[in-house]
Amino acid sequence: DxxxxxxxxxxxxxxxxYRKLKVRTNADTPKDAKKARELGAEGIGLCRTEHMFFxxxxxxxxxxxxxxxxxxxxxxxxxxxLPYQQGDFExxxxxxxxxxxxxxxxxxxxxxxxxTEEEDIKKLAESQGKSVETIKNIIASLHEFNPxxxxxxxxxxxxYPEIAKMQTRAVIRAAINVKKVHPDWNVxxxxxxxxxxxxxxxxxxxxxxVETADEEIKAAGIDLEYEVGTMxxxxxxxxTADEIAKEADFFCFGTNDLTQMxxxxxxxxxxxxxxxxxESKIFENDPFAKLDQNGVxxxxxxxxxxxxxxxxxxxxxxxGEHGGDxxxxxxxxxxxxxxxxxxxxxxxxxxxxxxxxxxAEEK
Ligand code: PEP
Ligand code: MG
Numbered sequence: 001d002x003x004x005x006x007x008x009x010x011x012x013x014x015x016x017x018y019r020k021l022k023v024r025t026n027a028d029t030p031k032d033a034k035k036a037r038e039l040g041a042e043g044i045g046l047c048r049t050e051h052m053f054f055x056x057x058x059x060x061x062x063x064x065x066x067x068x069x070x071x072x073x074x075x076x077x078x079x080x081x082l083p084y085q086q087g088d089f090e091x092x093x094x095x096x097x098x099x100x101x102x103x104x105x106x107x108x109x110x111x112x113x114x115x116t117e118e119e120d121i122k123k124l125a126e127s128q129g130k131s132v133e134t135i136k137n138i139i140a141s142l143h144e145f146n147p148x149x150x151x152x153x154x155x156x157x158x159x160y161p162e163i164a165k166m167q168t169r170a171v172i173r174a175a176i177n178v179k180k181v182h183p184d185w186n187v188x189x190x191x192x193x194x195x196x197x198x199x200x201x202x203x204x205x206x207x208x209x210v211e212t213a214d215e216e217i218k219a220a221g222i223d224l225e226y227e228v229g230t231m232x233x234x235x236x237x238x239x240t241a242d243e244i245a246k247e248a249d250f251f252c253f254g255t256n257d258l259t260q261m262x263x264x265x266x267x268x269x270x271x272x273x274x275x276x277x278x279e280s281k282i283f284e285n286d287p288f289a290k291l292d293q294n295g296v297x298x299x300x301x302x303x304x305x306x307x308x309x310x311x312x313x314x315x316x317x318x319x320g321e322h323g324g325d326x327x328x329x330x331x332x333x334x335x336x337x338x339x340x341x342x343x344x345x346x347x348x349x350x351x352x353x354x355x356x357x358x359x360a361e362e363k
Contacts, residue, residue, distance in 0.1 A: 004039060004348065012040060012348060015355035021332060022339035023350045024100070026319055028052065028088075033095035036344035040351055043100035044092065045252065045341020046192070046319035049167065050108050052088050053081070059113065060127070063120075066110055067128050067138050071162060078166040085167065089174035098185025102252065102319075102341075104192040104231070105167050105205075109152040111142035148260070148268070153195020153231075157205045164205055167191075168212040176220045189226040192252060197236040199243040206247060231319075233257035238299040245307035245314055252341070253300055255320030255328075259287050262296050288321065291328035301335050317341055326353035333357035 004012050024045030025036035033044060053062045058081045065077035092101055115121050125135045144150035157164040171189045179187040191209055196202045206228050217224050230247075232238055233254030241251070260267040265274060270288055278286050291297055300318075307314050317339040322328035324346025332340050333354055342350050 008348075012351055015351045016040070017355075018358045019333075019351060019354035020358050021329065021337060021350075021354040022317075023347055023354060024102075024317065024319075024339050024341035025344050025347055026323075026341050027092075027344060030091040030095045032344050033092055036347055037095065037097075037099075039344055039347040041099075041344065041347045043102070043339070043341075044096060045102055045317050045323070045339060047092060047101065047103045049085075049088075049104060049106055050112075052085060053106070053113060055084070058084055060123070062113055063115060063124050064127060065160075065162070066114060066142075067124060067130065067135060074160065074162045075165075078162055082166050082170055085170035086174045086177075089171055090177055093174060093178040093187055098182065098187060100188065100190060102190040102192050102229075102250075103167075103171050104194055105154075106156055106163055107153050107194045109142070109144060109147040109150050110156065111139070111144065111147065114139045114142060148257075148266075154193050154201050154205050155195065157193065157208070158201060161205075161208045164208045165212045168209045169216055172213045172216040172224065172226065173220075175224055175226070176216070176222055179222065179224060187224070189224075190250060191226065191228050192231060192250075193228070194231045194254070195233060195257070196230045196244060197234040197240075199240060199247055202230050202244060202247045231257075232300075232303050233320075234261055235299055238303045241303040241306040242310050245310040248307075248311070248314065250315045250317070251303065251307060252316070253303070253318040253320060253337075255291060255296060255300075255318060255322045256288065258299065258320065259292065259296050262292070262299060263287055290325055291322040291331055293331050297331055297335070304335060304337075315339075324350050326350075326356075329353035330357040330360075333361070 022042050024043040025041035026046040027033040027036050027044050028047045061077050061080035065074045068074045068077055115124055121135055122132055125132045171191055175187045175189045193205050209228050213226055227249035229250030231254040232251050237244060256267055267288055315338045317337055318332055319341040323340035324342025329340050329350050340350050
């Protein structure tokens, strides 16, 4: 195992003796994943796949997919991305050496991927055999006034199952390849569906994932277990967690969105009126920095209470920014989460905070 050297390393070892919470990391590059492993991360709790689509060779293909008219055209465009995406996941599995890796399917609204420069719009029009005006109309049709409450997360996978299919193929093919090279590693992909608020959404997307994954596993003739879980990041998901737990292998609290949607504060406009607003002292803390135990925390407790009896195997974590904040980690320990996941450099703090919470409980 990767270890931190010296006295700091010793403190970390002591912390690990006491803590009950596992500590994972949010990472979507092998570099970050390796750094987090060195700092003691025991898995990836959140790999955000969106940035992967922006790389040179892929963004053009993804834009083609957005502007396509038929399922076949969309699948053909996504097929161009598949080998790259598979490579991304292989590198992450390699970096994690058999520790768990949770891959979150594409989350942001499609409009974030469309070109804005005239030159790029022209190129896209040419590649699609469409007029510049048609492409501009498609782009305009994607505009939303509240994109964070719009066509994103699992909603993309419902309207474009082809995206979920491609990502599933990439995850499963990558896992199979790594398993072949390292038969002793426990390679067990965890596929995470974002922004679920209704169990039927999860059922719908899961059907695509399971059909595609099983087809890939059968074709490879190799045994591979995998899990399908969901983020809990909309209050309605927390309120209906007993239904959602029937369909999920794991829950992961996306407390960035859950805070946004519980308070109705925009997570993207922090630092604007909100900073001055917090100074009013009506709110004790910035709830995006420190988990709001009174509201968001209650939703989390409710989720656990509703979910666990329905599915005793359900494992539950957190991957919002709060997963690396000490007071929030203590709260996660108290309500019985299995793991916290935070950015690589916060992993040691999370290990320490988890140990302090466990020790404080014994006193
Ligand atoms: C969250 O909402 O807390 C989360 C982890 O997902 P993202 O920040 O990518 O929306
Ligand atoms: Mg989110």
